[in-house]
Amino acid sequence: MAYAVEMLGITKYFPGVVANDSVDLKVKEGEIHALVGENGAGKSTLMNALYGLFQPDEGTIKINGEKVVMQSSNDAIQRGIGMVHQKFKLIPSFTIVENICLGSEPRKNKYFIDKKEEYKSVVEISDKYGLKIDPSSKIRDCAVGIRQRVEILKTLYRKANILILDEPTSVLTPQETDELFKVIRNLVNKGKTVIFITHKLREVMEISDTVTVLRKGKLTGFKPTSETNENEIARMMVGRDVLLRVDKKAIESEQKPILEIEDLVSTDNRGLVALNQISFEVKPGEILGIAGVQGNGQSELIETITGLRKIERGIIKIRSKKINRFSPKSIRETGISHIPEDRIERGLNLDATIEENLIVTSHDKKPFSSMGIFDFNKIEEFSEQLINEYDIRTSNSKNKAESLSGGNMQKIVVAREIEEDPDLLIAAQPTRGVDIGSIEFIHKKIIEARDQGKAVLLVSTELDEIMSLSDRIIVMYEGEIVKIIPGGIADEEELGLLMAGIVPDTLQSKMRREAK
Amino acid sequence: MKEFINNINWRPFIIIFLSLLLSLLIGSIFMISSGYNPLNVYLMMFQGAFIGKINIMNSLKNATPLIFTSMAVLIAFRTGTFNIGVEGQLFMGAIAAAWAGFSLEGLPSIIHIPLSLLFAIIAGALYAMIPAILKFKFNVNEIITTIMLNSIAFLFTSYLVNYPLRESPMAPQTPKVFESARLPRLTDSSQVSVGIIIAVIFAVIFWFVFKKTTFGFRTRVVGEASSFAEFSGISPVRTAFYGMLISGAVAGLAGGVELLGVHYRFVELFPTGLGFNGILIAWLGKGTPLGALFAALFYGGIQSGAMTVDWITSIPRQLSDTLLVLMVFFIAAEGMFDWVWPLKKKFLNKKDQKAGVEKNA
Numbered sequence: 053m054a055y056a057v058e059m060l061g062i063t064k065y066f067p068g069v070v071a072n073d074s075v076d077l078k079v080k081e082g083e084i085h086a087l088v089g090e091n092g093a094g095k096s097t098l099m100n101a102l103y104g105l106f107q108p109d110e111g112t113i114k115i116n117g118e119k120v121v122m123q124s125s126n127d128a129i130q131r132g133i134g135m136v137h138q139k140f141k142l143i144p145s146f147t148i149v150e151n152i153c154l155g156s157e158p159r160k161n162k163y164f165i166d167k168k169e170e171y172k173s174v175v176e177i178s179d180k181y182g183l184k185i186d187p188s189s190k191i192r193d194c195a196v197g198i199r200q201r202v203e204i205l206k207t208l209y210r211k212a213n214i215l216i217l218d219e220p221t222s223v224l225t226p227q228e229t230d231e232l233f234k235v236i237r238n239l240v241n242k243g244k245t246v247i248f249i250t251h252k253l254r255e256v257m258e259i260s261d262t263v264t265v266l267r268k269g270k271l272t273g274f275k276p277t278s279e280t281n282e283n284e285i286a287r288m289m290v291g292r293d294v295l296l297r298v299d300k301k302a303i304e305s306e307q308k309p310i311l312e313i314e315d316l317v318s319t320d321n322r323g324l325v326a327l328n329q330i331s332f333e334v335k336p337g338e339i340l341g342i343a344g345v346q347g348n349g350q351s352e353l354i355e356t357i358t359g360l361r362k363i364e365r366g367i368i369k370i371r372s373k374k375i376n377r378f379s380p381k382s383i384r385e386t387g388i389s390h391i392p393e394d395r396i397e398r399g400l401n402l403d404a405t406i407e408e409n410l411i412v413t414s415h416d417k418k419p420f421s422s423m424g425i426f427d428f429n430k431i432e433e434f435s436e437q438l439i440n441e442y443d444i445r446t447s448n449s450k451n452k453a454e455s456l457s458g459g460n461m462q463k464i465v466v467a468r469e470i471e472e473d474p475d476l477l478i479a480a481q482p483t484r485g486v487d488i489g490s491i492e493f494i495h496k497k498i499i500e501a502r503d504q505g506k507a508v509l510l511v512s513t514e515l516d517e518i519m520s521l522s523d524r525i526i527v528m529y530e531g532e533i534v535k536i537i538p539g540g541i542a543d544e545e546e547l548g549l550l551m552a553g554i555v556p557d558t559l560q561s562k563m564r565r566e567a568k
Numbered sequence: 569m570k571e572f573i574n575n576i577n578w579r580p581f582i583i584i585f586l587s588l589l590l591s592l593l594i595g596s597i598f599m600i601s602s603g604y605n606p607l608n609v610y611l612m613m614f615q616g617a618f619i620g621k622i623n624i625m626n627s628l629k630n631a632t633p634l635i636f637t638s639m640a641v642l643i644a645f646r647t648g649t650f651n652i653g654v655e656g657q658l659f660m661g662a663i664a665a666a667w668a669g670f671s672l673e674g675l676p677s678i679i680h681i682p683l684s685l686l687f688a689i690i691a692g693a694l695y696a697m698i699p700a701i702l703k704f705k706f707n708v709n710e711i712i713t714t715i716m717l718n719s720i721a722f723l724f725t726s727y728l729v730n731y732p733l734r735e736s737p738m739a740p741q742t743p744k745v746f747e748s749a750r751l752p753r754l755t756d757s758s759q760v761s762v763g764i765i766i767a768v769i770f771a772v773i774f775w776f777v778f779k780k781t782t783f784g785f786r787t788r789v790v791g792e793a794s795s796f797a798e799f800s801g802i803s804p805v806r807t808a809f810y811g812m813l814i815s816g817a818v819a820g821l822a823g824g825v826e827l828l829g830v831h832y833r834f835v836e837l838f839p840t841g842l843g844f845n846g847i848l849i850a851w852l853g854k855g856t857p858l859g860a861l862f863a864a865l866f867y868g869g870i871q872s873g874a875m876t877v878d879w880i881t882s883i884p885r886q887l888s889d890t891l892l893v894l895m896v897f898f899i900a901a902e903g904m905f906d907w908v909w910p911l912k913k914k915f916l917n918k919k920d921q922k923a924g925v926e927k928n929a
Contacts, residue, residue: 358799360798360799379801379803380798380799380800380801380803381801381802381803384801385801390799392799397793397795397796398795398796398799399796399799400793400796401789401792401793401796401797402793403792403793404788404789404792404793408785408789412789412796412800412802413800413801415782415785415786416782421781421782424781424782424783425780425781425782426780426781426782426785
């Protein structure tokens with residue numbers, strides 16, 4: 053079969069790094085090709101070269117057997133390449149149709165947009181490929197899964213034959229992921245070629261025909277998926293054996309809880325109720341996992357506990373002490389530390405150095421400063437130590453945080469929050485967008501904290517993570533706790549249903565809720 | 569030593585140099601069109617700025633208030649607040665210093681000067697507190713409020729010198745401050761006072777605070793990443809509020825020093841533009857205290873040079889303002905110099921880069 057894409061001997065230098073070192077990528081026509089690798093392995097560089105965002109320093113690119121040089125993404129689009137970025141590039145206040153056609157609208161009398169034609173062609177494409185949408189609804193009212201569909205439609209509207217999907221599942225729920233996979237299979241059946249970037253091995257096995265693995269800018273694997281397995285791919289990615297399951301001891305905890313939450317009510321940014329009378333507790337030496345589809349109150353719950361959001365009603369207690377009206381600073385001082393879900397916005401100051409990011413929560417305490425003046429030697433010493441211990445890959449502790457890859461950024465946050473030596477560690481999406489090697493490490497650190505007798509509140513949309521780490525699991529749906537289940541006996545299907553708000557013994561709880 | 573030079577970030581210097589060059593180039597278009605040889609004019613300007621004791625002293629006198637006002641702009645800006653009201657706070661500081669200077673009699677200099685300056689500082693800080701409270705309590709945009717408060721300060725001081733504090737029916741001005749409240753002058757032949765020394769000390773203090781202290785760190789975190797600051801236990805509101813108060817205090821001090829060092833009395837036509845130019849100087853100094861210090865000294869020189877040009881030729885002294893605005897314009901549009909950086913890379917061939925990579929790995 054002919055190759056749709058051939059990238060041969062691609063080499064790309066960035067100042068001080070070889071991002072791609074004579075990498076080959078051969079994608080057959082009509083296949084689903086998984087491109088995997090840790091963060092910083094050079095996947096994005098390779099794809100950006102294919103999409104014409106920059107030219108490789110060495111190597112050739114062939115599309116459908118024809119050698120091409122692409123000066124810009126417009127050239128790539130002309131040649132039938134479409135890319136769905138991880139961060140969607142959509143205008144919230146525009147409708148789906150307007151977003152899809154933006155920039156290449158059909159015209160009427162040269163100066164006017166032909167709205168009817170626009171609508172018709174979008175519906176046509178969406179029917180053809182089975183991408184169900186409501187063409188006239190606005191993007192801001194659409195769920196993440198729908199937005200992604202719109203992005204895919206955008207490329208199809210521009211007549212793409214080769215689709216690049218950059219970590220498409222990182223924002224989706226398990227159910228949405230299943231939907232996406234159906235769509236991808238549909239596209240391939242209709243003759244499209246799909247390049248699927250990911251670092252989730254399960255997805256590679258499930259969806260792809262062929263897999264290409266990169267490590268540190270070099271090609272380390274190229275195989276039909278049917279001839280390999282998860283462990284082998286993980287080894288090719290990381291360069292060593294990786295523990296895919298988490299090892300942990302079981303513990304019994306009969307001690308008094310560290311965190312107690314009673315009838316907590318709070319609202320989201322729009323003033324709507326986000327938490328509806330939530331009650332639970334976390335004991336020392338326990339990991340309490342909170343599962344749920346994103347946007348069901350988990351973010352608001354954490355922000356309320358850490359003092360970043362106002363409490364409407366209810367009580368939050370740390371070691372039996374009420375902390376309802378405390379400032380974020382005093383809450384930290386009672387022994388809570390927090391790995392936030394959004395490391396870019398909340399967890400780090402990208403403009404600041406690694407050192408500054410590591411000490412920010414205790415910058416006003418000894419030994420880092422006294423009488424308001426910094427002791428830079430102590431800060432450097434401390435930072436070097438953490439950089440070593442947490443294996444943060446950087447040449448200098450005075451580099452800016454923005455120079456690091458996602459996984460290393462997250463390690464800064466994890467290092468800082470765990471070094472606070474908290475009684476309660478809140479970890480929200482601690483491994484989102486982080487490569488396998490770092491995931492393994494971060495999980496190990498969280499378990500370590502638990503084994504030291506700290507209470508851990510883990511919030512994640514990754515079911516694997518929740519199931520392998522948690523001692524107990526709370527499932528949240530629309531601001532309420534659907535169910536609390538012991539970690540050992542949870543199965544994925546049940547959790548998936550609970551996350552969708554469907555309780556197996558529906559009748560009972562429905563009656564109970566109506567009685568309220 | 570070689571390593572040290574390699575470690576310097578040359579980018580800002582190159583940008584400033586190119587901006588200066590472009591500004592002079594554009595300035596020369598006007599000179600040629602009015603029939604002057606730009607080279608002669610610029611030479612004249614340079615001499616008028618930096619050659620000879622009197623010229624240097626004049627340059628320092630011009631720079632003094634600008635050092636203060638640019639620091640005032642910097643501290644607020646660092647916390648993410650735009651204090652456009654430095655001008656008005658300076659006026660309030662000046663009139664407060666004037667009042668303390670002419671109405672408190674019989675104090676020794678050692679008490680009278682600091683006391684008058686303290687009045688200026690408090691007046692400036694209180695006046696900055698209005699937009700600060702409006703912003704941090706009621707979420708009112710500080711740019712709008714400070715601009716409006718500037719007008720109020722102009723009119724309010726004008727009222728004061730016309731009515732309650734008017735010295736005589738002859739002119740709208742306050743009485744002169746007592747000898748004991750006047751800042752000692754460095755020479756007899758110019759108006760430059762010990763104010764310049766206070767200003768330089770202040771710039772160094774600001775540098776120290778920004779670089780070495782926890783407070784300086786907090787202001788930066790709040791300005792750069794507000795929700796990160798909140799998350800880390802640093803209160804963005806409180807930090808920015810203090811930043812605004814300090815900004816107002818320094819602006820007030822600028823007015824106090826200008827009044828007690830140069831004018832000795834508040835006249836209705838007290839010099840305007842010191843606050844606004846402070847904003848431009850802060851930009852010119854690339855947002856750092858020492859950068860702003862040198863920018864202020866440089867601009868003080870340009871002003872004094874433009875004066876000389878004004879006396880000798882028919883080119884008005886507003887030439888200095890034109891050059892300043894042009895420079896700030898080019899520096900703000902630094903993206904237009906992006907073609908410069910690849911030139912440097914051309915000197916390094918690929919082999920060097922490869923070697924560098926292997927060394928790093």
